[in-house]
Amino acid sequence: MNKEQLYDALDYVNHSREKRMEMAMLISENPQLIKPLLEIAFEDKNPISSKACWVMEFTAKENLPYLFPYLNQFTKAIGLLKLDSSVRPMAKICEYLIKGYFQKKHEDVRTALNEVHLEEITSACFDWLIGNHKVAAQAYSMTCLLLLGRKFDWIHPELKMTLEKNYAAGSAAYKARARMTLEKIKN
Incomplete structure (x- = not known):
């Protein structure tokens, strides 16, 4: 399947879990499709881009x-997304x-994510929060951000200030989640 065929297949994806899962299974069986799926996902002005984001989330x-293998592309582009239907899955x-x-059993994630990736995710998360x-x-x-505050000591004070302000x-x-997050920062 090439990128054009992937576009056509994504056109049939809707909000239903069934359709998103069906497409995610196709991607999982063909991991070479991750790269074109991400390219489509980050075409933020294209309505199909949100569908690609939904499928990427399920995958x-x-x-x-x-x-x-695509973390550089992913973390550089997430902060550029504007559509809520794309931001949520990302x-x-x-x-x-x-x-x-931050889980010991996932050494592979710790190995894959570098300092730049963590900083780009931090920046995107603050943008989405604000x-x-x-x-x-x-x-x-x-x-x-709560978890990243364990690694970067400046995050918890900024997160606390942001949550209290908003x-x-x-x-x-929002208030319920903010209360829970503020309580965890305090402890």
């Missing part, structure tokens, strides 16, 4: 190491990566 959940992938990085994004992307960002204007879901 990463089951086969996170498939993303490792923020979730960041959460998979960062959770894996920007006008839906609460899911912000919640994933809070989780990432708390009053946040939705109920």
Whole structure:
């Protein structure tokens, strides 16, 4: 399957878990499609790009190491995404990566992610947290930043300040996640 055929296949993907999973299985069976899938995902003005992001999320959940050869491309481009329907799944992938990085059983993630990748994920997460994004992307960002604060000591004070500043204007879901995150920072 080439990139053009991948575009056509993505056109049939919708919000249903079934369609996203079906396409993710195709990608998992053909890992060489990760590169063109990411290229499509980062064509932010293209409506198909969000579908590519959804499929990438499902693929990463089951086969996170498939993303490792493309981490430079991934971490450089995530901060450029504007569509909420693209940001949410990419923020979730960041959460998979960062959770894996801080778990002892995932040495492969610690080996794959370098300092630059961590800094680029940190920057994107702060942008998603500060920007006008839906609460899911912000919640994933809070989780990432909370964990990254273990490695970079400047993150927790900045995260605390950001959450406190935006708390009053946040939705109920935002406030609940912010309270939980602030409690973990305090401890």
